[in-house]
Amino acid sequence: MFFASDNTGPTHPAVLQAVIEASDGYALPYGNDPWAARAQALVREVFEAPDASVHLAITGTGANSMIMGAMAPPWSAIFCHEMAHILIDEANGPQMYSGGASFAPVPGAGGKMSADGLRAILDRYAPGDVHTPARGPISLTNITEAGTAYSLSEIEEIAALGAKAGLAVHLDGARFSNACAALGCTAAELTWKSGVTAATFGGTKNGCMSVEAAVFFDPAYDAAFLRNRMRGGHLLSKHRILSAQMVAYLTDGLWLTLGAQANAAGRYLADGIRAHVEFVDEPAGNLMFVRFPRALHRKLHAAGAQFNSFADVGTGPDDEPIVARFVCDWSATPENTDRFVDLLKAG
Amino acid sequence: MFFASDNTGPTHPAVLQAVIEASDGYALPYGNDPWAARAQALVREVFEAPDASVHLAITGTGANSMIMGAMAPPWSAIFCHEMAHILIDEANGPQMYSGGASFAPVPGAGGKMSADGLRAILDRYAPGDVHTPARGPISLTNITEAGTAYSLSEIEEIAALGAKAGLAVHLDGARFSNACAALGCTAAELTWKSGVTAATFGGTKNGCMSVEAAVFFDPAYDAAFLRNRMRGGHLLSKHRILSAQMVAYLTDGLWLTLGAQANAAGRYLADGIRAHVEFVDEPAGNLMFVRFPRALHRKLHAAGAQFNSFADVGTGPDDEPIVARFVCDWSATPENTDRFVDLLKAG
Amino acid sequence: MFFASDNTGPTHPAVLQAVIEASDGYALPYGNDPWAARAQALVREVFEAPDASVHLAITGTGANSMIMGAMAPPWSAIFCHEMAHILIDEANGPQMYSGGASFAPVPGAGGKMSADGLRAILDRYAPGDVHTPARGPISLTNITEAGTAYSLSEIEEIAALGAKAGLAVHLDGARFSNACAALGCTAAELTWKSGVTAATFGGTKNGCMSVEAAVFFDPAYDAAFLRNRMRGGHLLSKHRILSAQMVAYLTDGLWLTLGAQANAAGRYLADGIRAHVEFVDEPAGNLMFVRFPRALHRKLHAAGAQFNSFADVGTGPDDEPIVARFVCDWSATPENTDRFVDLLKAG
């Protein structure tokens, strides 16, 4: 009953096999390995972007922070949702890599920045006055931190607002494949065809050991990213370990297959628990937030179910509904979920 | 008709005279001048805080940013109102001096952080998880950016919340004297007696040429502030220019006299225009935001009145009410204000 | 003929096997995996330091930079040899993680900071003046960047100078095991018993896939390191990948066996080429710099030998001696070396 995160599961066998093979023999370091070029080519192919700049990083926080470091000058503000991972969960990494950019949090229901919310905040950061931080990039997360998904038209609307103001758009795709699977769209549609300038393309939460790709559809940010990757200690000498994972992940559409699997597992779980919990938002993929009574949280944890409770489980009224987060990864099985749902139903 | 800011007016003669005197002859540099110790002693006396650390800075943005740099670790978040000067108007200075702290904006009516708003945001930055920025200091502005004032009990309530969470409290006092005059309280009451840990004590907007004091009631931040002041290029070799201003400003209560004068001028203006404009918030001191029709903005600007309009004055419906900001400094005269009010009344 | 670096070779089978095992099944993320505690315990055991703080990082540049970030305030200067990796080869990573510390390069023959050199530079950074950067930590590399080794008494002398000045000492041990093997000393003797405060304990160059340990013998730096590790994107969600490597590396003395193997391979190479090249410094371990004619560089590269030439090989006098760097890792075989030496001898 592992629903704590999609980073707690096993490495997919095909990815592991690639790492095993790449661990043997000699290869030049720092991205000069033969797998590196193959990984870059595959990312470009998947994104239908032959000119994209593609670089690998070891973590999602690293990739996001280094992309922000390349896109956001130190005197600028990054526009993101007020629950964005880069704002709340990356320990000021974007600040460090950018040399001091700030955030301009944008409100919006369901974990999604609203166009009206963005307009209002953009007004607050009107250009032309050296006192106010300059307008920096807009960053969206898809699948969002609330488990919902921006539709392509929602991304387009925000990107159009950005374009009008001369701002680039970043997509935090820690759950990129889940978003594509949920929306039934291509990687290109989720990004540059909708106006996105750069994306974090996540592998770690979807069967990889630990690898993310930074994908830039505008070459302007390339040099700064590469310098920051080295400064941050993210350029692996044995870079082939990263390359090999990405090659396996992109071969034969594995990335999308696994994302669809995880989403299906998420749907199966959601359907199983729907009658017994209150959904904070209707989940789009493999991640969901629901409310149910504290006493039940306690019971499920005691039974060995792994999930996050966003309140003190130990103290407080037994029947007060508190929020839980459940995540399914590609390896989740119906049996595991059934067992959990049965426990939950038993109340 | 100068209402653009309280930084557009003349230097008070007593302050100017002190600068003239200090400009003559020889003095050791970098704060080793004889005026420096006198200035520090006077600040401590005014704050009834014989152990306070007192250091001078040349600007308010510098003082605030360097104080934040001393109080906020790079991995922390600073809690401030969503309209706070440090968030919106200091060009990411606090980020630079702190090495990358972020902001956690707190909502609240009338430019004042509400205790409930602060509680909710503190929850979002729960300690114990290395992903979330650590809880940094709380920063209040008084007179607020909206022209209102936190009462002593409001400051106490926020400081108590902070103390419970182990957080220090900073008071941005660019208009410190106006706040004291408005609340009828002492400098000590406005700060440490209400739970404030450190304050920016502004002089520039209130008759000084350019000087602010950073006042720490907790010695923990002293060393970092002094290093940052030097790193930032704020340690004047001819520091006596700053010292002399502060000495004159604190002699015979000039600081409070001038603040009261500015507030009285503000009240006189507010009363004069009240029947013809809509106040965004009822002003507490010398700063106010009001709405009146765009056409009238245009007319007043054309007549030479200096004030800020927070919308495009040139285009848009003539009768749409748009926001203007008026500020009176210590030197504002009734004649000047009468002239302006007459123009406004004429419509 | 792979002598380019000790980061170009294969992962040791025992390390790979551990990664394979750890890749299976479910484990809590972010260092809460069961292997993490085991790795920490083994490091403490190897260092005979039951109270040491131990944290894993993915790269040596990351580990060094984050340790410097914890030990060097932004207003301080780090004392290191003028050829130190942290100064020349880490792309200003220590600057980023420290928020702006500078370097005070110390001269010294054979890649080793001399005590006299350090004394002279310490004098230049005399404390008590806020203009001069504060004295930060001293950082030594062992095996040095020149392929030599500091003896224990040399480390002690420098650490004693540091201690007298109140300065902590860091040891960059990218080739830690090679240093221990070369000096015939224990990990404890190489570090805390000689006055070292914190060490980077390298695994990547010695049979691991990609892992380093930051080891602090003084708990003062722990919190800052952990915050910086997260800020920098170095806290792997699938941290077990790192833990497992370190566990295998420290089991049954594998770390030291492999270091000794690499040193033996280095000696074998050095002895083979000694008659035909000029050594810049006598090598202590697995890394050496030698001079021989440019034409020979060209010939060896053409024959497929991998090593670095520190000058333009293509142009310039054929018989001008230019510098080459050779490194042997644990997997180097006599056959491979013989083949290379034969080529070299053939001239």
Added chain:
Amino acid sequence: MFFASDNTGPTHPAVLQAVIEASDGYALPYGNDPWAARAQALVREVFEAPDASVHLAITGTGANSMIMGAMAPPWSAIFCHEMAHILIDEANGPQMYSGGASFAPVPGAGGKMSADGLRAILDRYAPGDVHTPARGPISLTNITEAGTAYSLSEIEEIAALGAKAGLAVHLDGARFSNACAALGCTAAELTWKSGVTAATFGGTKNGCMSVEAAVFFDPAYDAAFLRNRMRGGHLLSKHRILSAQMVAYLTDGLWLTLGAQANAAGRYLADGIRAHVEFVDEPAGNLMFVRFPRALHRKLHAAGAQFNSFADVGTGPDDEPIVARFVCDWSATPENTDRFVDLLKAG
């Protein structure tokens, strides 16, 4: 007997008068005052550079650091003499404003970077490898920190080396006027005519209250400088205080007159003491370092002479020669110097 620094003396009456006048009445803040444009025009005129970007700062450390912040990316190294003020005496300010650039100290006799020394260090920072900090700007100080002066041809040689490597050149002119007076050259010759890209044009040490100008002959750095000036808290609201000083300083050649006066005072002092001390370097302007016995230091200090001794005066052999620094500013009088020389001669 004030020889401690040229920042200990009085403000020149013409500068003071300008400040007095500018302190009266109303003026727009933040550099929109009428004096600002006049100051910029005068700087451009003096530098014969009608397209130069000119911005004022309050201190030399601030100006230097902010210029470095604009010219040096965070992943670059700044080339400067190993005794440079920006390296040793600005508390890591350039690091902070640049977001983490490092220094590459260049050796050279007499406080002057030698062309050969620069060539050797440039080689160490060879481009094309992401590990090594990128080559950043070259920064020269004239009058140097040793009291000597780079000749125009020396500047040209270094700037040519820089140009060949694609590097910009900064001139730290805390004693700019002294350098012009010493070399008998124009401001243009000292800078852009010799290949300099940007200069700090100092006023504070030469009769101003506290003002420096940052002068860019290449517009590429303008935007970053302006953002950094605001971030650093160096954009004075009452900017007219700075503008007025600069206007007075540049009117009727006052800047050069005062520099020549200070140099003449320096020469008078040097000639007076020459027979009794050993010069570390022959002084070019108003600043000199000399050696004479410790006991004499003690006696002179006891007699009230103000100068810096670079060793412990209190303890150590009486007859050991230790270094003293003497500086004369524009206001130094022969009588004052005669009195000091007599004391020195008396031994």
